[in-house]
Each structure stands twice: as C-alpha cells, then as structure tokens.
Amino acid sequence: MSSESNEVNEENSRQWLTDLWLQVTNPEEERVYYDVTAYKYEEVTSNLIWRAPELCMKGILNYEQKSGVRIPRDGLAIDIGAGTGLSGQALREIVGFTGRIDALEPSTNMFAIAEPKGIYTKYFNELLLEDKETSVPGDTYDLAFSVGVFSDRSAKSSCLADVVRMVKPGGHVGVICVKRHWDGDLELVAKRLEEEGKIDIKHVEVFHSYMKDVESVSFVLQKK
Ligand SMILES: C[S@@+](CC[C@H](N)C(=O)[O-])C[C@H]1O[C@@H](n2cnc3c(N)ncnc32)[C@H](O)[C@@H]1O
Numbered sequence: 001m002s003s004e005s006n007e008v009n010e011e012n013s014r015q016w017l018t019d020l021w022l023q024v025t026n027p028e029e030e031r032v033y034y035d036v037t038a039y040k041y042e043e044v045t046s047n048l049i050w051r052a053p054e055l056c057m058k059g060i061l062n063y064e065q066k067s068g069v070r071i072p073r074d075g076l077a078i079d080i081g082a083g084t085g086l087s088g089q090a091l092r093e094i095v096g097f098t099g100r101i102d103a104l105e106p107s108t109n110m111f112a113i114a115e116p117k118g119i120y121t122k123y124f125n126e127l128l129l130e131d132k133e134t135s136v137p138g139d140t141y142d143l144a145f146s147v148g149v150f151s152d153r154s155a156k157s158s159c160l161a162d163v164v165r166m167v168k169p170g171g172h173v174g175v176i177c178v179k180r181h182w183d184g185d186l187e188l189v190a191k192r193l194e195e196e197g198k199i200d201i202k203h204v205e206v207f208h209s210y211m212k213d214v215e216s217v218s219f220v221l222q223k224k
Contacts, residue, residue: 008040013047016040017211020153027127030154031106034083038109041084048211052148053090055207056176059218060095060145063174063203069222071172074099075142080128080163081105081149085114091145092119104128104136128159138165143172148210150177150186157181157189164199164223173199173221179206182217190221199223 016037024030034041064070073096079088082103091097103120105111106127114120126134128149144163149155163173177186182204193199203220210216 008043008047010047013044016044017048024153027106027129027154031127034107035109038084038107038113041110041113042086045086045211049209050086050148050211051207052176052210052216053087054094055210055216056087056145056147056174056218057090057094058207059176059203059205060143060172060174060220062205063220067202069202071095071143072099073097076100076102076140077143077145078102078104078136078141078166079120080144080146081155082114082120083107083110083148085117085119087145087147088114088119089117090147091143097143099142102136102141104134128155128162130156130158133162133165136162136166139168141167141171143167143174145174147176150175151181152184157184157186160186160189161193161198164193164221167223169223171223172202173223174218175221176207176210176216176218178210179215179217182219190219193221197224 024033076099079101082088082105088101100121102122104124104126124136144166167173190201194201199221202222205218207216
C-alpha cells in the first residue's frame with residue numbers, strides 16, 4: 001500500500017481550507033474539524049503561506065507606534081483560539097512579550113501540539129459561543145488577541161463582547177480575520193460596542209496576504 005494518502009501537499013492543503021469554509025457550519029463542527037486535522041495543521045498552513053500570526057502582531061506594533069501607547073510586555077495576555085501555538089509564538093517573538101499567556105482553545109488535539117512548546121500557562125478548553133459567556137475571568141488581561149478565529153461559522157462576531165469582557169479597563173484586544181468577515185458584520189459589532197461606551201476602536205489595517213490570495217483586517221480595540 002502506498003503512503004501517498006498521508007502526504008500533505010499544496011493541493012490537499014487548499015482542499016482542507018475549502019472543506020473548512022464550505023462544509024463546517026457551526027462551532028461544534030468546527031471544533032471537530034480542527035480536532036481531526038490537528039496533526040497536519042502546521043504543514044497545511046505552511047503550504048497556504050499562513051502569515052496571519054505575523055500580521056496580527058504587525059497591526060499591534062503599528063498601533064503602538066502610531067499612538068505612543070505601549071502594551072506592557074511583562075503583562076497578562078490570552079490567546080483566543082490558540083490552536084497549535086503559532087499565534088502565541090508570534091506574540092513572544094515579534095512583539096517581545098515576556099509575560100504570562102493563557103490560551104482558550106476548543107480542540108484538545110490542537111492544544112496538545114501547543115502545550116509542549118511552553119508558551120502558555122493556563123488552558124481554557126472552551127468555544128466562544130454567541131449565547132454563553134466563557135469561564136475566562138473578566139477585567140483580567142492586558143491583551144486578548146485572536147488570530148484566524150472569528151468567522152461566520154464558529155466564533156461569530158457577537159462573541160467579540162466576551163473577549164472585551166476578559167480585558168482590564170484600559171487593556172487591549174487585537175484581532176486578525178478575513179476582510180470579508182470584518183466587512184460582513186464584525187465591524188458593525190465593534191462599532192456598536194464603541195457606541196455603547198465599552199471600547200474605542202484604535203486601529204484598523206488591511207493586509208493583503210493573510211494567507212495566499214486572502215485579504216484580511218487586523219484591528220486593535222481599547223477597553224474603557
Ligand atoms: C485558523 S486556526 C488559528 C490557530 C492559531 N491562532 C494560529 O494562528 O495558528 C483557528 C483556531 O480557532 C479555534 N476555534 C474555532 N472555533 C472557535 C471558537 N468558537 N472559539 C474559540 N476558538 C475557536 C480552532 O479550534 C482553531 O484552533
């Protein structure tokens with residue numbers, strides 16, 4: 001028997017993305033999809049030229065440079081949808097964050113790959129859901145960040161309120177998502193939170209190369 005079926009190549013990496021986008025319709029299905037494909041996630045994303053972690057951090061650094069604000073590097077952060085740890089690693093390597101990073105990740109198989117990397121302290125094995133707050137404590141983190149998690153399939157736009165809840169007053173939320181989702185309704189949700197006096201939208205930046213051919217938006221909010 002040939003072992004070719006286990007090979008991760010460019011074609012089946014694109015198929016992985018197409019299946020995620022077209023077949024997954026709700027949070028539990030998405031959790032299972034990542035659980036089943038966790039073993040090949042880093043190879044797949046390398047084939048898809050996954051630059052989202054780096055670009056989320058670029059957005060945060062550009063915000064700091066523009067505003068003069070500095071997120072404390074020795075503070076407390078949480079990675080929402082931490083996956084195999086590529087986003088947490090980017091916070092450490094690109095932003096130079098030395099403080100504690102906690103992780104929220106619904107797929108235990110994804111987090112089993114992140115765990116030995118030693119990036120994270122506390123693990124919340126939960127989904128962001130529209131109708132239920134997570135058990136992550138409120139008013140706690142200097143920074144909540146999320147790379148490639150918000151979508152219309154699983155972590156819906158209204159879940160942004162739960163992420164804002166986790167952050168200390170004056171703390172920040174940094175997110176990167178595909179541009180069509182920001183344009184769809186994530187921007188509206190962020191603007192509503194701003195109108196309600198809960199946050200200020202501090203920085204919105206478009207990047208053209210989130211992964212191959214996919215436009216994205218990296219944004220930073222500050223909790224009031
Ligand atoms: C594209 S991966 C990104 C992983 C990591 N942040 C990175 O940059 O490589 C999306 C991650 O979000 C997680 N996820 C999916 N739905 C979620 C939800 N509703 N709440 C929290 N995380 C979710 C998935 O399990 C997966 O690990």
